[in-house]
Amino acid sequence: MDLTRTAYGTWSGGRFMHYGEQLSEEHYMNLMRLSFEKGVRTFVTADVYGAGRADALLGEALKGIPREEYCLAGIVGHDFYEGLRAGSRGYPRFTDPTLRGPEGYQDYLTMATEKSLERCQTSKFDLLMLHNPDSIAYTSDAVWNAFTSLKERGLTDRLGIAPGPANGFTLDMIECFERFGDRMDWAMIILNPLEPWPGQHVLGAAEKNAVKILARVVDYGGLFHDDVRPGHVFRDGDHRTHRPAGWIEHAYKQIEQIRPIAEKHGLTLLQLACQWTLANTAVESVVPTMIQELGENARPVESKLDELAALPAENRLSKEEVELIRTIGNNEGCMMLKGASKRHEGQEPRADEWPMRDDLLTLATRWGLGTGW
Numbered sequence: 473m474d475l476t477r478t479a480y481g482t483w484s485g486g487r488f489m490h491y492g493e494q495l496s497e498e499h500y501m502n503l504m505r506l507s508f509e510k511g512v513r514t515f516v517t518a519d520v521y522g523a524g525r526a527d528a529l530l531g532e533a534l535k536g537i538p539r540e541e542y543c544l545a546g547i548v549g550h551d552f553y554e555g556l557r558a559g560s561r562g563y564p565r566f567t568d569p570t571l572r573g574p575e576g577y578q579d580y581l582t583m584a585t586e587k588s589l590e591r592c593q594t595s596k597f598d599l600l601m602l603h604n605p606d607s608i609a610y611t612s613d614a615v616w617n618a619f620t621s622l623k624e625r626g627l628t629d630r631l632g633i634a635p636g637p638a639n640g641f642t643l644d645m646i647e648c649f650e651r652f653g654d655r656m657d658w659a660m661i662i663l664n665p666l667e668p669w670p671g672q673h674v675l676g677a678a679e680k681n682a683v684k685i686l687a688r689v690v691d692y693g694g695l696f697h698d699d700v701r702p703g704h705v706f707r708d709g710d711h712r713t714h715r716p717a718g719w720i721e722h723a724y725k726q727i728e729q730i731r732p733i734a735e736k737h738g739l740t741l742l743q744l745a746c747q748w749t750l751a752n753t754a755v756e757s758v759v760p761t762m763i764q765e766l767g768e769n770a771r772p773v774e775s776k777l778d779e780l781a782a783l784p785a786e787n788r789l790s791k792e793e794v795e796l797i798r799t800i801g802n803n804e805g806c807m808m809l810k811g812a813s814k815r816h817e818g819q820e821p822r823a824d825e826w827p828m829r830d831d832l833l834t835l836a837t838r839w840g841l842g843t844g845w
Contacts, residue, residue, distance in 0.1 A: 473543040473598050474630070475658065475686060475757040477750065478780050479514035480507040482530050484762035485773065488521040490711045491694070492763040495773070497529060503762065503773065504533035510781035514543040516660075516686070516759055518603055518634075519588040520550035520563060527591035539594055545658075545686075546592070547634050548584040549603030565823055567608040567615060574614035581618050585627050599658055600628035604636050607812070607826040610644045616652045623655075632658035632683070638824070640810030642670045643832040643845060646677040650835075653681030663687040663755065664696070665730060665748045666723055666801040670809060673841055678754040687749045690760040695723050696745040697763060699771040707766045729800050737788040742779045747787050751794045813845055 482488070485495040485503055495503065504515065517530050527546075534542060551571055555564040564571060566580045589595060600622060602609055609615045610633075622628055633648060635641040639662050649656065659678060663671040667689065678685055693712050694700045702721045706713050727741065734744040746758045760780060764773040789797075808815070816827045833843050 473513075473540065475543050475545065475599060475684070476512070476514045477757055477785075478512045478746070478783055479516050479543075479545070479686065479757050479759035480504060480512050480777075480780075481688065481759045481761065482515070482517040482521055482526040486764065487529075488526050490709050491706075491761075492710065492765050493707070493770070495764060501529050501533040503777065504530055506774065507777060507781070508534065508537060508542060510777060512777070512781050513541065514545065514757065514759075516545040516547070517588075517592065518547035518550075519584060519591075520552055520603065523552045524587070524591050527588050531591055531593035535593060543598045544592060544594060545599040545601065546585070546588050546597040546628070547601045547603040548581065548588060549605065549609070551580065551584075553584070561823065565604065565606045565609065567606055567612070568823075574612065577612075577614055578618040578621060581622060582625075582627075585622055589627065596626060597628040597630075599630040599632055601632040601634040601658065601660060603634050604824070605633055605641075605644075605648075606823050607644070607821050610641075610648045611651070616655060620655050630657035632656055632660065632686075634660040635811075636660075636662070638810050639667065639670060639807060640813075640824075642673050642809065642811065642841070643836055644811045645674045646839060647832060647835055649674070649677045649681040649683055653683055656681070656683050658684045658686055660686040660688055660759075662689045663749050663752065664690045664692045664745050664801075665797045666692045666695070666726055667803055668798050668801055669804040669806070672752065672798075673839070675753040675755070677839065683754065684756040685752075685754045686757045686759060687752075687755050688759050688761075690745050690749050690758045691742060691763070692723065692745070693719075694761070694763045694765065695720065695727060696741045696760070697765075697771070697776050698741045699765055705766065710766075726800050730797055733789070733793055733797065739784070739788065740779045742776065743783050744789075746780070746783050747789050748794060748797050751787055751789055809845070 486492045550563040551566045552563045661671040
């Protein structure tokens with residue numbers, strides 16, 4: 473089963489990520505089961521969330537449902553088995569040279585995939601993606617040979633990449649599509665009406681190389697759920713408190729310009745965000761985050777799931793409206809991007825940042841993306 477237009481991610485519910493109210497394990501599993509019952513038939517999980525606990529809870533939530541009735545996407549790549557967590561930067565990538573060399577990639581990927589499948593109580597993923605690749609994983613034949621072998625062994629039907637956690641990796645992804653696109657089916661990127669940049673720049677290369685796009689953070693930090701407004705109070709430790717001051721107020725002005733378009737087509741703001749994202753080239757599936765905000769009077773997370781499940785099958789936005797929304801939400805240059813960048817010149821590569829290469833600048837020119845990376 474390939475991915476459906478709507479998907480549910482195990483990072484939802486605040487259980488393993490720091491935002492909103494943290495749902496209990498029972499509530500967390502009930503929400504995933506409810507997603508299936510309401511018609512959301514694709515589930516995306518990453519083995520590093522809760523060091524395997526998210527996998528296990530998803531497996532319990534879907535227990536008893538015939539496997540052919542839902543699509544399961546797994547993500548592996550952070551080594552929490554042998555690696556040590558480095559605070560907010562998380563666990564190292566499996567390609568970290570201090571953990572193993574190319575000769576160890578096959579054994580690690582096989583082990584991590586099999587353990588994730590066991591926790592999910594199944595024998596095969598419909599899609600398996602590399603989680604937050606470093607510069608090695610984007611470019612290494614050894615990585616992609618090892619990764620491809622998992623499909624050949626029947627552990628997954630499809631392969632892909634899932635960059636993150638922050639925006640960027642644009643030129644790295646385009647190069648990866650061009651080098652390994654014949655082995656790749658999907659890629660997950662950040663894309664929504666208030667964050668068209670830089671994700672929109674990889675879409676043409678994805679389409680040319682027949683790579684489908686799964687878009688995450690479609691809700692833009694929860695704002696398209698329409699219950700985070702100016703003056704909103706986040707709980708201590710909510711990762712959204714690290715955003716620049718005034719980000720809600722700025723975004724809310726943009727949302728108020730977009731709202732009439734949603735109302736014209738009988739869409740909620742979340743549904744509009746999903747439809748706008750799906751209207752972009754190569755985007756085939758959306759996976760917004762389901763967030764239970766703080767406070768007794770907060771909107772129930774189940775009502776947000778209702779909106780996702782009720783997303784109209786037809787796209788109601790005209791091409792002109794899609795481009796108008798893109799203009800309203802234009803965020804170009806709003807952050808320092810991750811991945812290859814001139815600002816890392818002369819520095820040792822790190823997990824999310826590495827020096828620019830001349831061949832990537834040539835690639836950028838070929839795709840009309842300039843050289844200011």
